[in-house]
Amino acid sequence: MDIAERLFNWFVASTLMASAVAVVVLAVQHLLRRRIHARLRYALWLIVLLRLMLPVLPQSPVSLFNAVPAWTDIKNAVLGVSYQWNKPDAISEHSQIENTYKPYYTTNEAEKNTVLQPLLTTDTEEHITAGIEGESHPAVRVLAVVWLTGAAVLLGYNLIYWLRFQNKIKRLSPVDRASILKIAEESRSLFSMKRPVGIYVDPSAQSPYITGIFRPAVYLPKSLVSETVNEQLLKHVIVHELAHYKRKDTIWNMVGSLVFAVHWMNPIVWLVLRQIKADRELACDALVLEKLGEEEAVPYGMTIIEFLRRYASGRSPAHLLYFRGSNGQREMMRRIRMIQSFKKGSYKFSMLAVILVLLFGTATLTNARESEAAPFAVAAQEQQQSGKTVKVDKTVAAKLQQVVNEFAGKEIKLKDVFKLAMGDYQTVESVDGKYALEFGLEKGAVLSVSGPVPIDKISKEDQEKILQYLKKIYPNKTYTFENEMKMLKEIGSFERISYTLKGKDFWIVLSNQKQLKDLLGLPELKPENYEIKTDAKELDKKMLKTASEAVKMVLNQDFNATEAILRSGQFDSQGDMLSKWQLKGNGISVGMEGEPSRVSAVGYDSKRVEKEKVKTNKEIPEKEARKVIAAVAKELYNIDISGYKMGWDNDFKFYTLEKDIENNKTTIITAELDANKNMMNIFSYERLQLNR
Template sequence: MGIINRVFLGVLKSSLNASIIAVLIMIIKGLLHKKISPRIHHALWFLVLIRLLIPFLPESNLSVLNILQQNTSNIMYYDHGNDVVSKIDTVKDDLNNIDIINKDTNNSFDKEINSKQPKKTNDNELILSEENTIISNKINILSLIWLSGFLFIVIFILASAIRTKNKVIRLAKVTDVEILSIMDSCKKIIGINKEIPLYTGNYFNSPCILGIINPCIYYPRNKLDNINKNNLYHILLHELAHFKRKDLLYNLICVLTLSLHWFNPLIWFVVKTMRVDRELACDAYVLNTIGESEVTSYGMTIINFLENSSLNKNKHSLLYFNETSCKLERRIKMIKGFKKGSYKISMLTIVIGILISSVTLTDAITPTYNNSVKPINSIEKNKDKVTIFDPNRIENKDILKPNRRAYGDIKKISKVLNFKPKLPDYIPNGFIFKNVILINLNTNKPEMRVWLNYQTQTGPHSSMTFVATPITEPLEKFDTPFLHGYKVTFTKEEISIDNMKIIKAKAKDSFMTDIYYVWQNDGLQYTILRDGASASSQDDEIFKMIKSIKYPEDIKNVSYKNDLKGPRQSLEVYDTYDLVEAVNAIGFIPKLSYKLKESYEIGEISVLNRTRILYNEKDLTKKVFLTVYGDETSNNKFTFEQIKDKDLYKQIKNNNHIKNYYEKTINITSFKLENKDVYKSEKYLEYHDAPDEPYIITYLWEEDEYFCVVSLSEKIENHGDILKELINFKPLDIDSL
């Protein structure tokens, strides 16, 4: 259904845009009715046909659709996760001019898996979810209805064409010398050299020209036998004029347009009116050819023929021409008032036509608001502001499926979590939310865990962890701290808060003392871990956290979405929606490939607020697109950073060095590779002088908007081949994922 839905929505959009153009054309025709020729009246409708059949047209400030764009630019977008309605033209400075519209990734925690949990849900999220489902179902139904109508009309057209062709085969070819002589004279006057046979029979009640490639003219036998030769002359001129003007092709285009846009009554009206204008334009062409002296004679031929025919009851098909759709009164007025030369197009008409085309055959300018929706592989730049991409333009797909995942936005865990935890609505002063980690995903292990990590924003680094996991054993059996893998001294005591039983445990080793607070609630077991640095916090602060726990939709006092401003905050990528958000965060289209020829595959994708080559925890303004590649055979890994900071790159070049984690200076030298100036560091230890830590060599080079940093272990072979492949990576194309 995906392809059918997209085609239907595209057709629907074209139909609505064309309807606006059609109304404008009607207004123009009404205002200039007597001042423009029948030929121009007919030609104006092609502007509507082009809009119906060509989905993509150039953007212009002159487009009439800009009026519609202005009226819809203030459409309200609903943020599912934060229950905030914000206009598209509002951008918050405190979010660095970035406001990501993300619908599907902000799903609510409305899955009630554990029967012991109270059925608390966010009403707004439920309503939105139900509305989205209803809308999706309606689109599916409407798409199928549209497809059925389209196929029905196409089948009808083909059947009609086959039926008409079978009748034409049985028609008698006219051999009367006098009639054929009139036919040749008409062809000469019109300027047609192609052989066009004349047939007669009793199948149709009106003359018509049939066939686009191999045309022929049909004339009813009962009218051919008794017709005045002068009348025959005029009617043949009229049918040959249809061929000369390529009206048969235009008629076929109209029919195909109707088959696509059959649901729009305005398009039916346009095609019907266009048929009328076509006949008038054809009359004007004939009159311009034979001259004003025969205007009266030609007019009488048309009037007599129409009065003596019951044409309105005998339309054979939409594919072929007859005169039944012409209004006699309008036609008589046009013929009576015809003036020689009025069929020709003047320079003024051409200029006016160009102006009207620039208004109707162009699309509205795409808004350039900071959070306007743009194609996924283009970025609008305005100083430091970044245009936002709408992830809903693409289908969400998994990119990485690790058993352990870290998210910087609590709302995202609903995509993969099979239970609904409560969260603290209070955290001690000085702490901020860092991330939430899910453990034991993609496994059959029952002890899936949710870790919420908090960290101090300023001062000495300190962390605190909040853990939620389904209950697998009684609270009293908590006797081993699951967060340590080494032997510790472990003690515990039982305390009570508001009639809630809590185990307070201490785990002490030679380095630090960790304190645990463990309790059970609504089918889940919760733990708060204070590490050695935060263990000095008073119990009262922890008790306030315990008493504040609520379901995510009720949280009001704690932000559970990191803004990449705090220490060690990151944005991890696991699916295409995450990838869109990462691109939005860094402000450029990075290079990305999921596999290298050297057997290395991508294992991690994230956005960091610092770079490893100039480590400074106080400088958290960088937006680094980090990918980690690994080789399962050798267990070797290397990192690939892309950083939009030309000033930093210039600083590195001028200083001829980078720094490691401990801000130790590492010298660099330059060389040429793949026509780029690449800088290579001397080998160094990244973190400490442990004997088992491999030496690292870092390489840097510059791209158009950013620079790249690759850190390879000395144990990895073929540095040059890996660098060549990374340099030749293509920019990310999310549409192709």
């Protein structure tokens, strides 16, 4: 028998026994479905992954497989009849299958890449000749070649893809928006992470994802960075990705990829890996809410809904890896229900849960004792081009034309070409530029359509409610809507409509999601985002004075605010958006929030800061930098940093000061200095957490 057949025999035995464990896990989850929480569900699946991955397992009298006496019959049914078998005790103790792999991970639905390089060896020369004698059935030899070929293709594909991906990320740019960097630092503090977390823009990304085991980095789609997105939504996204890192999902993702490559021939493994992905997201959501608190459940649920509809699985190109396809409406509803019912402390393992996992692991991660094991079980274990203009396909063009005509209620002339973008989904515009459609490049499925519609599509009553909403946010302005608004309709299993209403120096985005009305008790038409510009002179003089005094104290500059922007900020515990001000003038920006308004950030514009700030912590001795920051923090925030731990963020090039406070939170101050020890930028995270 050659090496391919020996490995195939090991594969069949391993995959069948692991499938039996998976069936037991499903039964346990079903029987205890009302008492078993997300983290425990996921832990049980990890035992199945280990069973699939480990080539050699110890024997035990308490093994589940002591109760399965018919492995020989199973083997004959699956492999076909071997012409002659030697005695089990003539077979070597164990063959070794050593697996080495590159540490790479991503939770992105569109780009999941793990390189797995198996190194297959045998114990000794005797192991090669010992065991099954005689010629195998021809079907076994064919299946062995097919299985090994498939595994080699998967591993080769992943290797090539990983190399290309590594080359791509070297060209990605770090996020330079101060607000996003601030959110990243605050998110990192929730998990008490000592390692810096890089934040990068990936123009080809379909959704946010995280990579790295030792140097984590979060990658955000270009659309998410360029759009005006409220801070809490961004925080939820980044916290969710960091929760994957904290839970060691990066490592388990690699294990899952190895399992997929080796066990691709087993359809039960496909089902198992799909379920693991779904339960992993539930467990991750539970950890996020454990850190953020129950009061964040509704806002976090809204964020999940927003991103699931934005980056639905239909938009992602097909990949060979298994982290794909569980973002359907059923799984989305399942996640939302978990979020709704979340209770503080439920993420932690109880003593009963720990005992259950230990007992289950002992029973399933061991083999039957040799005297009780069937010959098959023993034998099998012992044989171990972006920017290019492209013409629209005629079939796709017909689909797009039908959708846009139905949307507009008239004939709309579309361009017959589109500019190729990175990623799967592309955009085709109308000749007049007023309408746009997104479609999947791979399958040609229409994803969304947008264009101008009369504002009368929203009732006069609802328009009045929106105006009152804006008046409540900022009453010192007259709001008049334009006669047309932009309507965007997303097409898929979870349809969503949004409207963008504009007026002079303001806009507001409203979402209309009828499917969520009954589920979450939310109104059909709900404000999602807004921005209101006004002359800074219209603001309260006391507020302007506070901002000017802060700038004078921090930057030693006079500050004459000329522009004021009121933006949607975080959600409160009831799911309502809070507002925040950004004041601009003479190249300086001041962030203010709360009531009465308090200064949360002061700094020069980002281009100047990036140009003049020190890029390493070697340019200014730590003691001297701490002295400068201490003086500003005391006067601006009334914070004494004596007990704060000082550090340097090597990714974003700024100083950090941290101090643990109650409820597992950490107060953070970040500061950027120039070579002359002058303050360029400072943020306080303590104020944001205390007033959230």
